[in-house]
Amino acid sequence: MKILIVDDDPIVAQSLATILSAETDIEVAGIGASGEEAVRLFTELAPDILLMDIRMPGGSGLEAAEEILAAHDRARIVFLTTFSDDEYIVRALQMGARGYLIKQDIAQIAPALRSVMAGVCVLEGQVMERSTIMAPTQAVTHQRNTIFARLTDREYEVVEAVAQGLDNAQVAERLFMSEGTVRNHISTVLAKTGLRNRTQVAVAWYRSELPN
Template identity: 60%
Template sequence: MIQTIIVDDDPFVRLSLQTILEAQDDIAVVALGGTGEEAVALFEEHAPDVLLMDIQMPGMGGLDAAERILAAHPDARVVFLTTFSDDEYIVRALRLGAKGYLIKQEVATIAPALRTVMAGQSVLGGEVLGRVDALMRKEGAASAASSAAPTAGESGGAHESLTERERAVVELVAEGLDNREIAAELFLSEGTVRNHISAILQKLDLKNRTQLAISYYRER
């Protein structure tokens, strides 16, 4: 069972989400909350598989709550479910290491998204996915402008710093494969795949697999 906590300041939304998710055979809602402070406390109490949380709430918002939770539990699976597809929110959520950013109107995608997150992948709602590439370009523009231009013989593409094997791993991550599937595809152990991904994220100064996939499509 996917042990899930739902945090949203609207009681109707909380109960509706609980009803939708508990209709699934493999999802259990273990707690409900209405503020960022409650999200932090409930996470510490229940250690859920997934925290499904709104962004704008009274007091501590979802992003601040996620920052506190992920600072203490870097492997926490935080998925934002919100009506706000604001550019700043999306970028901050990805940089924090959130595993997903979904839009409330896309209700049918929530349960499959939780399963995807449990399989080790990140999820973005359709509306968000359509904008993320442009967002990441904009975010990288300032640092790119201040960086030294490539010297003769160097490529301007960030992925040029990767080995051939690392580029193969990135391509499969971008295709949505999890570590086990990548290991089978490249005849590697899962531990080796994890090590490759950690090294790649460090080389490219990225936070998570979602950003890695985005950077792959941007470099193409």
């Protein structure tokens, strides 16, 4: 498989290239350092997978992904992230990214890329079916991760809607409740789970759907 690596840190980019090039089934087709370069190199090199940092100067990874996916809707894009990037992850998944990998988990990257080539998505190196990521409202509520175990069924429905990227008004319309009730449910969810905001709730939901 041909991989394009884009990261504004040249040490990270070169280290990834060296490690991945050692794999017999991986060819590093090119290296870029910005979102603008990602768009240009993707068009020039037609890689099987674009492995890209989310936050970069000269055009973020998210902006580059939007442009690439608009022109190549089947493009396989996997984001590199750190634990502090939660606010970007949900948007990345919803736009059609095939997943995200933690930069520090080097050993997980090559196996994760093979999974992506096989047609599935990966979150933090763990395989998740693409249909599960893109349709959170179809989740089976009785298979709850421990972090959501204390929620009522109604609270969990709110979590699923939030994970789909709905705002309070849209959640209220979908679940036939007032916006005030939605806000109350979200406050209760945060209190019960110890999460800080709705973005962390959404990311935790995606992670809860990973197979054990």
